[in-house]
Amino acid sequence: MSDIIEAWRERVRQVADARTPLRVRGGGSKDFYGREPAGEVFDTRECAGIVAYEPTELVVTVRAGTPLAELDAALAEKGQWLAFEPPHFGDGATVGGMVATGLSGPRRMAVGSLRDFVLGMKVLDGRGDVLSVGGQVMKNVAGYDVSRLMTGALGTLGVIVEVSLKVLPRPVAEATLALECDEAAALAKMNEWGAEPLPVSATAWHDGVLRVRLSGARAAVDAARQRLGGEALDGAAADAYWEALREQRDDFFGGDAPLWRFALPTTAAALALDGAQYVEWGGGQRWLRSDAAPETVRERATALGGHATLFRGGDRAGEVFQRPSAPLMQMHRRLKAAFDPAGILNPGRMYAEL
Numbered sequence: 001m002s003d004i005i006e007a008w009r010e011r012v013r014q015v016a017d018a019r020t021p022l023r024v025r026g027g028g029s030k031d032f033y034g035r036e037p038a039g040e041v042f043d044t045r046e047c048a049g050i051v052a053y054e055p056t057e058l059v060v061t062v063r064a065g066t067p068l069a070e071l072d073a074a075l076a077e078k079g080q081w082l083a084f085e086p087p088h089f090g091d092g093a094t095v096g097g098m099v100a101t102g103l104s105g106p107r108r109m110a111v112g113s114l115r116d117f118v119l120g121m122k123v124l125d126g127r128g129d130v131l132s133v134g135g136q137v138m139k140n141v142a143g144y145d146v147s148r149l150m151t152g153a154l155g156t157l158g159v160i161v162e163v164s165l166k167v168l169p170r171p172v173a174e175a176t177l178a179l180e181c182d183e184a185a186a187l188a189k190m191n192e193w194g195a196e197p198l199p200v201s202a203t204a205w206h207d208g209v210l211r212v213r214l215s216g217a218r219a220a221v222d223a224a225r226q227r228l229g230g231e232a233l234d235g236a237a238a239d240a241y242w243e244a245l246r247e248q249r250d251d252f253f254g255g256d257a258p259l260w261r262f263a264l265p266t267t268a269a270a271l272a273l274d275g276a277q278y279v280e281w282g283g284g285q286r287w288l289r290s291d292a293a294p295e296t297v298r299e300r301a302t303a304l305g306g307h308a309t310l311f312r313g314g315d316r317a318g319e320v321f322q323r324p325s326a327p328l329m330q331m332h333r334r335l336k337a338a339f340d341p342a343g344i345l346n347p348g349r350m351y352a353e354l
Contacts, residue, residue, distance in 0.1 A: 001063070004047050005130065005161060012159070013128035015040070016342040024155035024346050026065060027092025030101050034154050034349045036316045044096050047161060050074055058167050059119065064096025064160040071095055075167055083111045083168040087246050096160040102152025105246040106202035106213070109281040115151045117166045123150055123158035126340030130161065149335070155346040156354060157339040171201070171215040173222075176238035177230035179210045183270050183279070186210040190282040191266055198224050204245055205279040206252060213242060245280075252278050255289045258314035260297055262286040264306035273300055287311075298322050321350060 015022055021039030031037055048065040055078040062071055068088055075081050085105025086098045099121070104113045120134025134147040150157055181189065186205035190212075193200050199216035212228065214221045225232065233241065244250050253259065257275060266283040275290025290297065294310065301308035307322040314320075323329070329351075336343065336354050348354065 001047065001049075005124070008042075008047075008124055008159065008161075009128040009130065011042070012124060012126065012344070015344050016126060016128065019342050019344060021347050022344050024100070024159050026094030026097035026100075027067070027090065029088060029090030029093040030097055030103075032089075032312055033101055033103075034316075035320050035352070036348075037346070038348060039344075039346070042159065044159065045094060048094075051162060053078075055080060055167075059164060060167055061162060061164040062095050063162050064094060064099070066095045068093040068095055068098055076170075079170055080167045081170055082117065082165065084108055084114050084117055085242075085246055086114060087248065089247060095163060099151050099160055099163055100153065100155045106204065106242055106280060107215075109203065109284065110201040110215070111168070115148045118147045118151050119164040119166055121147050121150060121163040122161040124161055125158045126342055126345050131158070134164065154349045156350055157335060158345065173218040174201070174213060174215045174235075174238070175221050175225050176211055176213045176233040176241065177225065177228055178233060179212070179228075179230035180208055181205075181210050182208065183277070186279065187266075187270070187283050190279075193228075194266060194282050198227070200224075200282075202242060203280065203282050206250075206277070211241065213238070245278075250278075252276060252287070252289065253312075256313070257289045257291050258310060259312040260288040260290065261309045261311040262288065262301050262304075262306055263309075264301070264304050268304040268306065271300060271304070273297065294318070319351070323351070 022042040023037045023039035024042045024044065026044050045065040047063045049063050050066065050071065051061040051063060053060045053074065060075065068086065069091070072081065085107045087103055087105055099114065099118065102114050123131045123133065125131055150160060183205065189210060190203050199214050199220045200212055201215035202213040204211050214224045262271065262285065264284060264286060268283065271277060271286060271288060273288060273290055273292055275288050275292065278287040297308050301322065309322065310320045324332070332351065332354055
């Protein structure tokens with residue numbers, strides 16, 4: 001493996017001198033996300049394999065090119081998993097791509113985001129230097145913020161080589177309930193449940209039906225079922241539903257109109273925009289299929305106290321992520337200059353000027 005890393009270092013140094021853009025890529029399952037990829041492909045899949053796994057310590061260290069399905073299988077053998085339920089969006093998904101995009105699934109509202117599970121990593125920066133940040137145990141916080149910084153950066157700050165992640169045991173019991181209600185009632189219920197000691201691990205509202213998943217000790221799940229009411233889904237049907245939502249295989253996600261992702265306070269009012277909608281994370285994440293003008297969508301997101309991302313479709317040559325304030329954009333520029341001074345790593349993938 002050291003030969004691979006050394007070859008990577010040499011390649012990055014050469015293209016940095018020539019200022020040739022590199023398109024950092026794993027399995028390509030998330031190529032649709034962010035602005036249009038550009039540059040010579042830098043394939044990370046040859047750097048693969050689980051480096052260390054200590055089930056009793058709830059920590060796994062894995063190389064970036066490792067198939068995400070392979071990591072899932074290894075954890076499942078020990079009754080553990082990546083509790084934030086990262087979406088694969090395809091068979092080729094890799095661990096590095098998972099971290100670089102920073103996406104989390106339906107359980108994010110209960111356990112935290114992918115960023116909260118990153119303990120440390122090794123990264124190849126734009127100078128060809130390998131940086132080790134963070135650690136391999138949950139108590140180690142040295143460099144923790146740098147590890148988080150790389151998470152969700154879409155490879156614009158460095159090539160992820162290896163990452164250490166916190167893992168958790170799978171829940172003992174689960175149940176999914178379905179309740180018929182309109183959007184306003186669904187938002188009210190989700191916020192009400194969020195203020196109570198209920199084992200809610202996921203919520204989703206769409207087309208007049210609110211689904212809630214309960215996870216934890218069997219007694220707690222049974223008590224919550226009695227408390228919330230609704231119609232219980234069969235176990236297999238429930239698992240299939242949440243997986244389809246996580247992987248965006250639901251019919252809602254297959255439309256032709258651009259797909260927008262809203263990050264909002266859970267107490268935010270309804271979007272009140274034309275188009276179909278899906279509401280997750282207790283109201284904190286909302287999906288909108290709409291042909292509305294981007295400025296209209298983003299103005300509404302700002303008015304509700306959040307921001308909107310063009311997740312799929314639409315004009316990827318323009319701004320996909322909502323533009324941050326001027327001071328925050330200046331911070332982005334300084335970080336890019338610090339980690340990738342030649343600007344060769346996934347240039348323009350997040351913002352046109354980076």
